[in-house]
Amino acid sequence: MPELDWIKGFALKMGEGTEEIPWTERYLSRMKNMYADGDACREILEKQDPLIYRFHELGAPEEDGVLSFGITELMPGKVGNEYYMTKGHFHKKLMTSEIYLCLSGSGMLMLENMEGDWKVIPMKEMEAVYVPAGYAHRSINTGNEVLRMFFVYGADAGHDYNTIETKGFRHLVTEQDKETAVIENPAWQAASE
């Protein structure tokens, strides 16, 4: 029988999280090369190192048949005109899917597969989004409050961060004239030449 300590995660309070479970925190300094506007990023980092997002690590055993679930809190803000976002990843076991449920706030979920098929899905309070197998996924906070999301996926899926860290997504979610605009990522095109 596996250790069941991680099942304390069942006590997650929807919409609040619980401080008993440690959060993994990602500060801007840990993802500075992921934003398109390098100068804007350096300017922020000269003054402070803001928390971009945090999520619960429940410690579920990475085994077939186990579900891992938790909560991500993505802060509001921008680097240049690009909204705060998660790093984003493919699952190492590529053909595994995931469900995100937006608990509060508003944003977008960026989906993109290895063949270049992509979609940006709006996230609104109490709406669920399905991440199909084979699609990298990144959440983006386009609102003014914390974007809080519940997620659940097969615990043996694994996380491939490297592909996105080196190539990026094909598109960026930015603010242009006070509107949210999805634009092509010039850095992705350069990297793929």
Ligand code: PAN
């Ligand atoms: C989520 C993400 C979480 C943090 O639990 O891991 O939102 O985003 P990054 O992993 O991209 O930093 C998930 O998709 N798990 O598979």
Ligand code: ZN
């Ligand atoms: Zn995932």
